[in-house]
Amino acid sequence: MKNKIIWKFLGTYILSIVIAVFVLNFFVGIKLRDYYELKISERLMSNAFLVGDILEEDLSSNAQEQIQTKIEVLADRLNLRITVIDIGGKVLGDSEEDPHLMDDHSDRLEIIRVIEGGIGESNRFSDTLGYNMKYVAIDVKKDNNSIGVVRLALPLREVESQIRVIYRIVLLGGIIAIVFVVITGYFISRSIISPITQMKEIAQALAKGDFSKRVDIRTKDELEVLAGSLNKMADELQLKINNLKKMDKVRTDFVANVSHELKTPLTSIKGFIETLEDGAIDDKENARRFISIIKKHAEALSNIINDLLSLSELELAKDRISKCNFDLKGLLDEVILGFGHAISNKKQKLELDFKGNSFKIFADRTKIEEVFVNLIDNSVKYTPETGQIKIVIAERKDMLEMRVEDTGIGIPQEHLDRIFERFYRVDKARSRKFGGTGLGLAIVKHIILLHNGNIDIESQIGNGTKVIITLPKQ
Ligand SMILES: Nc1ncnc2c1ncn2[C@@H]1O[C@H](COP(=O)(O)OP(=O)(O)O)[C@@H](O)[C@H]1O
Ligand SMILES: [Mg+2]
Structure with missing residues (x-):
């Protein structure tokens, strides 16, 4: 029973923490993903403009070799993937693949958006690389004419791994909280359960008729009050039982006394009557004496009975x-x-x-x-x-x-x-x-x-x- 209560307490604490950890991770996850994606697209965007500026000359002169060498260096520096595409969708250079082997890119979402005049941004699976990427594309302009598209990309799994790091930190916090709660919960539960166990014991003792046990609980809370009431109840019960025992003794003593007091004169009366029966009745002188003795004892009996009646009447009268x-x-x-x-x-x-x-x-x-x-x-x-x-x-x-x-x-x-x-x-x-x-x-x-x-x-x-x-x- 002791263990059961402890587990009720601890179970509730642990469940609350687990729920808190999951809820926290869920919302933190959503917020973080948004935040990282925003950061990444900002970074990609500003870098894209920079790369566009650098490649403007080469793009207008269609110097494909130059473009490829430059973007390899730039991609290495910026730690991103860079792709340069001409207006028709043909890949002019790519930092990670051979551009000659890459297919026409005019159908890619981000490219379509740029061509339409917006900012090309999309999250999708890269056919070329084989994993999810974030793409940002801008068009490079010369004299207000588009001369090509610069596209920067970063694997999205970086966002995922960042979020996983945060998940792990929250999870670790949760585990630490559970360990802390189990330890403190154990002691708190014990401090509650030990008085309850003590009180249970005296209640059982009371039920068995043992009124001698008392509890000593100084928790300064409701349990102490409860223990006080229990002790008081035991005191009162003990007092009542003692009084009942005393009353019982007084009663049995009284009955014994009454019987004894009545028996003494009755024995005498019986004795003298038997003596008279045995012949003393014919001895006038003695017979008279015996009868007066019998009368005296009968008067004593009558006195006792009168006094007893007085007493019982007084007891009944009360108020x-x-x-x-x-x-x-x-x-x-x-x-x-x-x-x-x-x-x-x-x-x-x-x-x-x-x-x-x-x-x-x-x-x-x-x-x-x-x-x-x-x-x-x-x-x-x-x-x-x-x-x-x-x-x-x-x-x-x-x-x-x-x-x-x-x-x-x-x-x-x-x-x-x-x-x-x-x-x-x-x-x-x-x-x-x-x-x-x-x-x-x-x-x-x-x-x-x-x-x-x-x-x-x-x-x-x-x-x-x-x-x-x-x-x-x-
Ligand atoms: N005035 C008294 N002087 C001496 N003894 C007394 C006196 N009053 C009472 N007692 C004693 O107290 C006892 C109890 O008194 P009581 O209850 O009146 O009983 P009872 O008079 O029937 O003997 C008496 O038996 C007697 O021993
Ligand atoms: Mg008297």
Whole structure:
């Protein structure tokens, strides 16, 4: 394939040059032939007049011997053929043949023309010499009477050989141009083909699912732009594939987690029911205890399913949360009322702190309620008796900052990064004991992100935890 492109380039170049050479030769040939013929006839003409002048005396005295000797010398000097003919057509002298052996010349075209009073000029085949000649004839006059004709001739093949010399020069130029074009064309084609080959390779790699290859092309032309787009495409594909893989892993992990979380209480429930079946049902005292344990596990199952439903609903909701204007103060009063019992049971102290004038917000009221329920629930659960819980709502420019702080057990540093992940719990057993599912913070984060807000958690083990949320008012 590589060779094919090269030959396409070179073939086109070479063909163009060959055509150019032929066209050039054709037109140059025509022009040159005209030019040389004109030059030759000019030369013949001026020499003919000269020879006529020289032979005037001899012609008028009809001194044939003299004429023959003179034209032999002159023809030799001028490097031409000279023929002298009398008015009747009889050859009086010829520089190349014996005039006595030559036939009557009155029928020759150039002679006819001279006799008719013009300038005799013709290109024709010489019977005497056996090749193409250019003839120029003039008549020699004495006292206004024609006394003879002087004819000068040159072989036309000289013109042909001159033109052939030019042809050869043009042809040589053409060959040099072809050699030059083949060499430069080879390098130019290679500089185009090599990037194309590189790009072909990464395109094939992409097609095979290998997104790691990139091309490095710096030709500063369209090829570089193309290579850039190809690299960008490979980057994007790689990113997308990685994301898909990550999403896939998150999904399978999630399914595994859900199954595991559901299995634990179900195994317990099944175990206690079997024990009851095996006779424990008749032992009133124990039966009651087992049933309350079964009830607790059933509640745990129900909690998990409720939280899962919440999460999937949030995922489906995306942009479809139903926002309204409401006052956070009012909402918090309601939420806290619900925790009154739990807080007083643990002898904890709850403090509410509002900083600012307006705590109105445009948001999904039910979901924001869910946020506070989850956060306050965590604080109550993970703060020992007599601990403190503080809720701070502070008005910022076009945001509201909300903090839920406690003096509880805290979260070890190494868990903070992952604490918002589904089912992530520092201590599974403890969380379960409190009816936790490990989904609460995941739900909270989801809701905050749906509102274009931000959530952060700070915690020190043994010292307490702060969850900081900022939400846009609008
Ligand atoms: N205020 C807090 N103090 C200490 N630990 C907390 C607090 N809030 C959350 N955590 C830790 O983060 C984990 C995840 O919280 P969450 O998603 O609400 O699950 P759950 O409350 O069901 O256990 C909890 O199991 C707990 O380990
Ligand atoms: Mg929770």
